[in-house]
Amino acid sequence: MTLGGQGVVIALTILILAAYAQNSKAQTTFENGLKTMVYSSPKIIQHPGSVSNKFYYDIEFPKGHIAIKSFNAEVVDEAGNPVSLQETYLHHWVAVRYYERIGVEGKNHNGNHGFHKSDFLIAGNAGVCNNGLTQFFGLGSETRKTSTHIPDPYGIEVGNPLEVPSGYEEKWMLNIHAIDTRGAVDAMGCTECRCNLYNVTNDEYGRPLNPNYVGGLYCCYDKTQCKVKNGLQSVERNLYLKYTVKWVDWSDSIVPVKIFIFDVTDTWEKTGIHDCLIEYNVEQSTSGIATNDYTSTRRSSVSFPIAGDVVYGVAHQHSGGIGSALYKQDGRVICSSTPIYGKGNDVGDEAGYIVGMSTCYPRPGSVKIAKGETLTLVSNYSSEKSHTGVMGLFYILVVESSLESNYPVQVHEDVKAPIFLWGVAVFGLAICAAALVAYQRRKQSEDGYQSIAA
Numbered sequence: 001m002t003l004g005g006q007g008v009v010i011a012l013t014i015l016i017l018a019a020y021a022q023n024s025k026a027q028t029t030f031e032n033g034l035k036t037m038v039y040s041s042p043k044i045i046q047h048p049g050s051v052s053n054k055f056y057y058d059i060e061f062p063k064g065h066i067a068i069k070s071f072n073a074e075v076v077d078e079a080g081n082p083v084s085l086q087e088t089y090l091h092h093w094v095a096v097r098y099y100e101r102i103g104v105e106g107k108n109h110n111g112n113h114g115f116h117k118s119d120f121l122i123a124g125n126a127g128v129c130n131n132g133l134t135q136f137f138g139l140g141s142e143t144r145k146t147s148t149h150i151p152d153p154y155g156i157e158v159g160n161p162l163e164v165p166s167g168y169e170e171k172w173m174l175n176i177h178a179i180d181t182r183g184a185v186d187a188m189g190c191t192e193c194r195c196n197l198y199n200v201t202n203d204e205y206g207r208p209l210n211p212n213y214v215g216g217l218y219c220c221y222d223k224t225q226c227k228v229k230n231g232l233q234s235v236e237r238n239l240y241l242k243y244t245v246k247w248v249d250w251s252d253s254i255v256p257v258k259i260f261i262f263d264v265t266d267t268w269e270k271t272g273i274h275d276c277l278i279e280y281n282v283e284q285s286t287s288g289i290a291t292n293d294y295t296s297t298r299r300s301s302v303s304f305p306i307a308g309d310v311v312y313g314v315a316h317q318h319s320g321g322i323g324s325a326l327y328k329q330d331g332r333v334i335c336s337s338t339p340i341y342g343k344g345n346d347v348g349d350e351a352g353y354i355v356g357m358s359t360c361y362p363r364p365g366s367v368k369i370a371k372g373e374t375l376t377l378v379s380n381y382s383s384e385k386s387h388t389g390v391m392g393l394f395y396i397l398v399v400e401s402s403l404e405s406n407y408p409v410q411v412h413e414d415v416k417a418p419i420f421l422w423g424v425a426v427f428g429l430a431i432c433a434a435a436l437v438a439y440q441r442r443k444q445s446e447d448g449y450q451s452i453a454a
């Protein structure tokens with residue numbers, strides 16, 4: 001790893017990464033009650049052009065009734081060194097909280113088959129894509145330079161024994177989608193999951209893809225292979241997602257926040273239901289050359305279910321993204337979040353990749369949303385080139401107003417309600433729970449089994 005004169009930020013990043021690398025075995029540190037634990041995912045085996053999109057159940061996670069303050073992650077190699085996006089593109093990682101019936105452990109964890117629906121309950125986020133984006137946390141290539149810190153006195157409450165249904169225990173699942181682009185004929189094409197590069201005509205379950213489907217998650221599922229240069233020597237290697245969780249023990253001085261994830265493909269406006277399609281394509285502009293405007297704008301509106309104050313916001317976009325914003329009904333900006341593109345070859349600064357997203361930390365009480373207010377999400381991409389499988393997601397943390405005024409009296413009642421809502425997502429940038437979503441949709445109705453495995 002070299003320091004390429006990119007200045008203090010990079011140097012700091014690398015120092016921090018190096019520090020993490022040394023702590024690669026899970027280890028707790030304390031700082032004013034703030035605890036930090038660094039964990040490692042199960043091994044991800046890669047070779048040039050390979051795709052790994054696996055679901056790891058019952059991952060290591062802090063125990064007890066706690067408030068999460070941040071959740072960061074990055075891909076590292078066997079020695080704990082950070083891996084460049086130029087070699088392994090982290091399409092997404094998401095962390096999903098679930099409740100598993102005590103005693104069924106191990107029964108359904110391996111292989112591609114689901115849990116019996118009643119044995120496995122997703123303890124999702126607060127909305128609004130009730131069908132799909134179930135994560136609490138999640139990010140993609142931008143994970144290294146995107147702040148996930150939640151300021152005091154707020155926190156994401158987990159592990160509350162009163163919320164866990166009797167006979168169940170709370171667990172966490174990680175889905176990691178990593179694409180090895182070493183030696184790829186078209187690395188960006190591989191990251192955009194272009195079907196022609198994957199030589200894929202059927203989906204993961206053998207069903208033929210619509211010939212008009214040119215790119216997206218249905219073409220870069222687990223074990224698919226992106227096209228690499230002829231004669232390339234295949235070097236296998238083991239990678240890991242290193243994830244760092246910071247938290248404090250729960251106390252009545254912590255104000256719980258709810259996680260909401262919006263998707264610019266949400267059909268709510270047209271259909272009245274939240275069908276969040278997660279991915280979309282950006283067509284190459286035919287008029288851009290005349291107008292010198294290469295912006296492709298997509299928007300969606302939804303009705304917000306509670307009244308509250310926004311304390312954090314961030315968008316998720318893929319390469320080609322040029323900014324995204326969430327607006328109040330009166331047109332005021334709730335949060336505007338822009339991609340940070342890498343400029344070089346260093347880890348964390350990979351040219352052409354989104355290596356971070358800017359975040360919003362509104363002054364407490366300054367950004368209020370009313371119950372039933374219509375919010376509009378705008379996602380801009382450059383249409384200078386076409387893009388497949390892009391996303392326009394927005395993640396906000398909200399303190400419910402009634403909680404603020406009456407806290408802590410009502411907190412337990414209020415947070416209990418959503419637990420059994422099936423498919424309501426956990427936190428996280430909704431990044432690509434896409435696979436989850438698609439899978440749930442297909443499986444849910446079929447046989448009484450709810451599978452989130454892929």
Ligand SMILES: *[C@@H]1O[C@H](CO)[C@@H](O)[C@H](O)[C@H]1NC(C)=O
Pocket residue numbers: 199
């Ligand atoms: C593409 O897939 C077809 C059908 O599965 C197979 O016959 C062919 O060999 C594949 N081509 C490459 C380059 O892998």
Ligand SMILES: *[C@@H]1O[C@H](CO)[C@@H](O)[C@H](O)[C@H]1NC(C)=O
Pocket residue numbers: 295297322323324325336378379380
């Ligand atoms: C999106 O693009 C439109 C049209 O160029 C522009 O007016 C708007 O400010 C952009 N929004 C964001 C959030 O970048």
